[in-house]
Amino acid sequence: MMRLLFSLYAKRSGGLLLALLLACLTLAAGVTLFGVSGWFLTGAALATSALTFNLFGPSAMVRGFSFLRIVSRYGERLAGHATTFKILSDIRVRIFSRLIPLVPLRAAAHRTGDFVARLTADVETLDMMFLQVVAPVATAIFGALGLGLFLWIVLPDSLPVALIGFGLTTLLLPGLIVLAGRRSGAATVRTAADLRSAVLDGIDGHADLVALGAVDGARRSVDEAAAAVRTARLRQGRRIAFGPAFVVLGTGATAVATLYVGLSVLEAGRVSGPVLVGALLAVMAIFEVSGPILRGAGRLGAASAAAKRVQSLVDMRPSVIDPPRPVALPETGDIVFDKVGFTYGRDQQVLSGLDLTLHPGERVAIVGESGSGKSTLLGLLLRLVDVDAGEIRIGGVGIREVRQADLHAHVALLSQDAPVFIGTIRDNLRIADPAADDAALLAVLEKARLDGFVRGLPQGLDTWLGESGETLSAGQARRLCLARTLLSPARVLLLDEPTAGLDRPTEAAFLADLLAVTTGRTLVLATHAALPPGAVDRVYRLEDGALALEG
Template sequence: MRLLFSLYGTRAGGLLLALLLSCMTLAAGVALFGVSGWFLTGAALATSAMTFNLFGPSAMVRGFSFLRIVSRYGERLSGHATTFKILSDIRVRIFSRLIPLVPLKAAAHRTGDFVARLTADVETLDMMFLQVVAPIATAILGALGLSLLLWLVLPEALPVVLIGFGLTTLLLPGLIVLAGRRSGAETVRTAADLRIAVLDGIDGHADLVTLGAVDGARHSVDKAVALVRKARLRQSWRIAFGPAFVVLGTGATAIATLFVGLPVLEQGRVSGPVLVGALLAVMAVFEVAGPILRGAGKLGAASAAAGRVQSLVDMRPAIVDPAKPVRVPPAGNITFEKVGFTYGRDASILTGLDLTLHPGERIAIIGESGSGKSTLLGLLLRLVDVDTGRICIGGVDIRAMRQADLHAHIGLLSQDAPVFIGTIRDNLRIADPAADDATLHAALVKARLDGFVRSLSQGLDTWLGESGETLSAGQARRLCLARTLLSPAPVLLLDEPTAGLDRPTEAEFLADLLAVTTGRTLILATHAAIPHGAVDRVYRLEDGALTLED
């Protein structure tokens, strides 16, 4: 739980407020039950043998009832609000780790496993504070308060109450946690396997249909579903035992309290109303045991999920910033000097590659799929490091620079550049959060998308849907181009920017692209036909080396 408690520290204010209100709710509930028992018993006895002041106790009952309602509402409001913020913090922390890890594939996880860790595992942690941490802390404080009350009015019952309360709220949940660790871990593992199977089936649907392997993939999903169901049923059985244990522990403790208290009543050392009030107060404090026992049934799964998330957070990327970084030269040649790079042990991609690019020059790199064009761009961005040789900007090795500075100096438009869920304005401001509407429209003009955006009823505030589903392929590509052009980076890398477009749209897009990037250093990696005179040089990447095309 190291991950959770490190995050709890950053939200300590909200969590302490929720804990305080939880204790207040429990105290108000105990006081309400105790006063009610004292009040009702005293009133009943007053009708036959004694007088009883009804106004004070009735006012206390109303006051404690109101306090309990207000504090419970406040506890739910503050606790859930803080929990949602913690979940957001977890996701931000995970994404901040995934950004350097995913391009390298160094984490050795499939896409489905990443998705499982970002969704199911994080969601498993959502109620840890409200169902485990806060109830246990409240139970401890509640036990102290109840002990003080019993010490004052019925000290003989103090040992049996503490034993019964401890067994119900600490020992039994602990046993449930120990018994459920294996099933909890199994629940998390099978849920992750199911997501992997589903996402693999979606990603590879075309290949599965072509190869006639759909039935096999469906069988894998069905098998994963069955395992998830089995694991969750085991976990549900343990969670279901929680209320039964609460009733059993409450009843047993109440009987023991009554057994100890009746002789004290007979001796006249405590009155009947006080004994009844103390008995109901003891029963009321067990209210906190319910959430603890329910949380204990889920703690095994939460622990396993936290472990999976923590392992991702702890994973150290292969690319790290130098201890004493050097600033990126604002201008200077980009040089690849005897660069070599190999995937795995035998898949040599680049071998002794040399390239010099002067400021403002524009080159195109062509080659077959898998020849290393995207790898070359990734090396310049330092998503991976060269195996041999070096890459320099202005004579400075990029490994001596901070990654953030390097990425600010180089802009990228990749073949799978995403359109994010949100508005047009949201997507554009990723490149420049401070850009005003005039700047955004200027970028759209360069990308030849401004007319389309202005024709929309909501303009820049038009909602695009998930993955830009409201845009055509060409419009989505132009929006990504506009976003890239908003970046002040003096160097632009374009990796298959026309992928997925038809021939006429491709030619039109490429012509516009080359026109609006004038003045910037440009490296274009593409399969598309390059318009004559559009770039200064065209290179072919083949067998790990560059050759200049005529």
Template structure:
């Protein structure tokens, strides 16, 4: 966990240092406020009967420290939470960058639910590590040094018992809670991940579960996962609940010990009553930092287990690597598949000795049954995975000799599950070209025959789209994805079942428009749909890992 956190904290060192400094200032102001208040109230009380006491200085100090504590606490929370959110963003970006090459062809030994759990729940388990563990412990150490210096000056006899009590409450007890909660914390993270896997598997496979009459079994699996999560979290909650109790016990015991040591000193006249009371309240105030540490200690087991799961993804070596000395992608040229072979698992051959040449600017279609390898063929061209035998070239250059980013800039993919993202129409289009002007956006909308619809909307390009484009019909959502693909400057367009889920009339219109607006670009269309006669230059059928020319 520390290896992961250190790498993240180092990138945000400035913000964390500011939050830590403000935390120390807040603690110092609180300790000073309590100490001065005790000295002031006791001195003022004694002054009414037997001695004179200057009320103006201490009262001004109380107001000053109170104001300082409020201001420093506010900015400490502001700086600490802002930096924590940035760190969480850094973690998610780091994880997502690892997931990108793993998810498309399911090349990693993880299910979608497990990926989601690592990207959400595991990251959330780390969200308070700085605010509840790292910063409070650092503040506690610095606070103990400051308090020790103060007691060494005004009440040295109490210094040993105060430091022992503070260390037991702030460091030793949290350590015991953290060690005892390792197994429970790991169980909490594991069961939460299992629940997400069960739920997402049920959602993804709902149609199959209904068809096979296995809905009750899936529901039972979710119920068991929920029960396991509840049991693990109850155990963790017990440990978290011990934190406030230990703070009260530790503070009270240390205060009693300080008073026990201080009263003889008072009797001997080596310290005055107001100073003793001020020192006693200052000692109690410094325990303020113990609360977050003890609460964080109860969650440390879960955070440690989550960090291990996150780190396992971060450390996972990419399956596809860029060459040490990449070659530029040719601006134009034929695409060639030469004796390409690819196998899923150990014995599920998908492509075997496949040969194909696509001329620059040519339109071809690849048809075949589901599972025949059409999507795999497109994935190999995008280099989501590498061929196991043979090679793929573009303009005479093997695609393994170019940078992946350059290859992906040259090729655009419109898949059957291309998403419409939450945001505006403009946001969705600009994913393909962040610098595109409005004229270009309207141009691709016109090519996709969606411009009239968008113009009819009150906010036009700035119209907000719901979750997964729920405010659009299936045909409109598909045309928006087509417009986004057309906005890309890519010279090669790959379309993987772009009409899946559309009715026949909408499908026919979509294909007719699609083939008309892709003139001048190389087009590879993988589809089940019936193509209009003469729509493409050639049609191939993919069967048993090989291509045969149709008609």
């Protein structure tokens, strides 16, 4: 966990140091405020007259330290939370960037629900680590040093008692809670991930579960996962609940011990009553930092397990990586599949000795049964995964020799499940070209025959689209994804079942428009749909891992 957190904290060290300094200042102001208040009230009560005790100095100090504590506390929370949110953003970006090359085609050895759990729940478990563990522990160490210096000056006899009590409550007891809670914390993270996986698997496979009559079994799996989460969280909650009790007991025991030592010093005349009371309240005030530490200790087991799961993704090496010395990708040239072979797992051969040559600007359709490998062929050209045999070249250069970013700028894919993201129409289009202006956006919408619809909306390009484009019809969503693909400057367009899920009239209209607006670009269309005569230059059938020219 510390390896993961250190790499994240190093990037945000400025904000974290500011929050830590403000936390130390807040603790120092609070301890001083309590000490001065005790000294002030006791001294005033014992004074025989106002002339024998200066009221103005102590009262001004009380007001000053009170105001300082308020300001520093506000600044600490502002700086600490702002930096924590930035760290959460950093870690989500890091995880997502790791997931991108892992998910396509072979998809690593994880379920979608497990990926979602790592990206959301595990990161959320780490969100308060700095505010509830790192900063309080560091503040406690600095506070203990400051308290020790203060007691060494005014009440040295109580120094061992106060520091031992503070150390037991703030450091030893949290350590014991961490050791006792490691197993329950790991169980909390594991069971929460299992529950998310079970729920998402049930949602994704709902149609199959209904068709196979397996809904009750899936429901039982979710119920069992939910019960496991409840049990794990109750165990963790009981340990967290011990925190406040330990703080009260530790504070009380240390205060009593300090008072016991202080009374003998007072009786010997080596300290005055007001100073003793001030020192006693200062000792009690420093325990303010113990609460967050003990609460954080109860969650440290879960945070450690979550960090391990997150780090395993961060450390995972993608199967497709850029070459150490990439070469430039030619702007144009033939696309050649040279005896390409690809196998899923150990024995599921999809492509075998496949040959294909595409000339610039050509249109080729690839047809075949579901599972024949059409989508795999397109994914190999994008280098979502590497071929097992043979080679793919563009302009005579093997795609393994170029940077993936350059390849993806040259080749664009419109898949059958291309998503509409939560956001505006403008946001969805600019994924393809973040610098595109409104004129360019409306131009591609016109090519996709969606500009009239968008212009008729009250907010136009700024119209908000719901979850998965729920405010759009299936045809409108598909045309929006087509417009996004057309906005890309890619010279090669790959279309994977672009009309899947559309009715026949909508499919025919979409294909007619699609073929009209992609003129001048190399087009590879994998489809089951009936194509208009002359729509493409060649039609290939993919069967038994090889291509055969039709017609």
